[in-house]
Amino acid sequence: LIQVVGVKEHEKFRGVYWVSFEDGTERLATINLTPGKRVYGEQLIQWEGKEYRIWNPYRSKLAAAIMNGLKVMPIIEGSRILYLGAASGTTVSHVSDIVGNNGVIYSVEFSPRVFREFVEKLVDQGRKNVIPILADARYPEQYVHIVKTVDIAYIDIAQPFQAKILADNADVYVKSHGYVMLVIKAMSIDVTKEPSETFKREIDVLKDRGYEILDMVHLEPYDTAHAMVIGRKTS
Ligand code: SAM
Structure with a gap:
C-alpha cells in the first residue's frame, strides 16, 4: 500500500x-x-x-467537478440540502461528511431497490444527517410534509428535463438567494444533440426560471458528456 x-x-x-x-x-x-x-x-x-x-472522482460527479477546477461549491458545514437522485449514496455520503451533524440532506430516490441499498449503507450505518425519501423528483409536492426550506438543491437523476425538475423543486424548497447544483448528462437528455447544445439548453431553462449561473465545468475525463452547473436564485 x-x-x-x-x-x-x-x-x-x-x-x-x-x-x-x-x-x-x-x-x-x-x-x-x-x-x-x-x-x-x-x-x-x-x-x-x-x-x-x-x-473517487470516477464514482462521484461532485468530486469530478472539484478535480476539474469548480470555483463555486456552496456545500459547507451545516448546509441543508435537497438531493435529487440519491442512488446508493456515493456522493451523498461525502456531502454528509462535509455538512456534518448540524446539516441535513433530504435524499430523494425513486427506485425502491436502490433506495433500500441507500438506507442500508448510510442511515443504518449511523449517518444521522441523511433523511431518505422514496419519491419521484418530478413531483416535489410528494415530500412537502418532510422537506423543510434548504440552502441548496442538487440534482443528478440522468433523465430528460433535469433543469426544469430542479427549478420546480428549488422554487418550493430553496431559500431566497439559495443555490442550485445541476449535473447535466447530455446523452440521457437528447442523444441527437451535441453535448454543448444540450448544456446550453438546460442552462437557459435555469436562467428563464430566475437563476443566475455562477459556474460550469465539464467532467471529462472522469465522466464523458457530463457537466456540473452551479446557479443561484436571484430573488
Ligand atoms: N447522484 C448519485 C451519486 O453521485 O452518487 C448518482 C445518481 S444516478 C446517476 C441517478 C439516480 O437517479 C438513479 O438512482 C435513479 O434511480 C434516480 N432517478 C431517476 N429519475 C428519478 C426521479 N424522477 N426521481 C427520483 N430519482 C430518480
Missing part, C-alpha cells in the same frame, strides 16, 4: 481535503462522519487522529 505523507484542507472548500501519497499523487477526501465504516469500498486513511475517506 502506498503511504500517506500529508493531509491538507482544499484551498477553497472547507471540509474537503487533499491527501498526499509518497508517490507524489494527491487525492480528494472528506472526514469520515462514521469512523470505521465504508459506503462504496473507498479507502480509509488515518491521519493525526482523524479518519478520512478517499473521494
Whole structure:
C-alpha cells in the first residue's frame, strides 16, 4: 500500500481535503462522519487522529467537478440540502461528511431497490444527517410534509428535463438567494444533440426560471458528456 505523507484542507472548500501519497499523487477526501465504516469500498486513511475517506472522482460527479477546477461549491458545514437522485449514496455520503451533524440532506430516490441499498449503507450505518425519501423528483409536492426550506438543491437523476425538475423543486424548497447544483448528462437528455447544445439548453431553462449561473465545468475525463452547473436564485 502506498503511504500517506500529508493531509491538507482544499484551498477553497472547507471540509474537503487533499491527501498526499509518497508517490507524489494527491487525492480528494472528506472526514469520515462514521469512523470505521465504508459506503462504496473507498479507502480509509488515518491521519493525526482523524479518519478520512478517499473521494473517487470516477464514482462521484461532485468530486469530478472539484478535480476539474469548480470555483463555486456552496456545500459547507451545516448546509441543508435537497438531493435529487440519491442512488446508493456515493456522493451523498461525502456531502454528509462535509455538512456534518448540524446539516441535513433530504435524499430523494425513486427506485425502491436502490433506495433500500441507500438506507442500508448510510442511515443504518449511523449517518444521522441523511433523511431518505422514496419519491419521484418530478413531483416535489410528494415530500412537502418532510422537506423543510434548504440552502441548496442538487440534482443528478440522468433523465430528460433535469433543469426544469430542479427549478420546480428549488422554487418550493430553496431559500431566497439559495443555490442550485445541476449535473447535466447530455446523452440521457437528447442523444441527437451535441453535448454543448444540450448544456446550453438546460442552462437557459435555469436562467428563464430566475437563476443566475455562477459556474460550469465539464467532467471529462472522469465522466464523458457530463457537466456540473452551479446557479443561484436571484430573488
Ligand atoms: N447522484 C448519485 C451519486 O453521485 O452518487 C448518482 C445518481 S444516478 C446517476 C441517478 C439516480 O437517479 C438513479 O438512482 C435513479 O434511480 C434516480 N432517478 C431517476 N429519475 C428519478 C426521479 N424522477 N426521481 C427520483 N430519482 C430518480
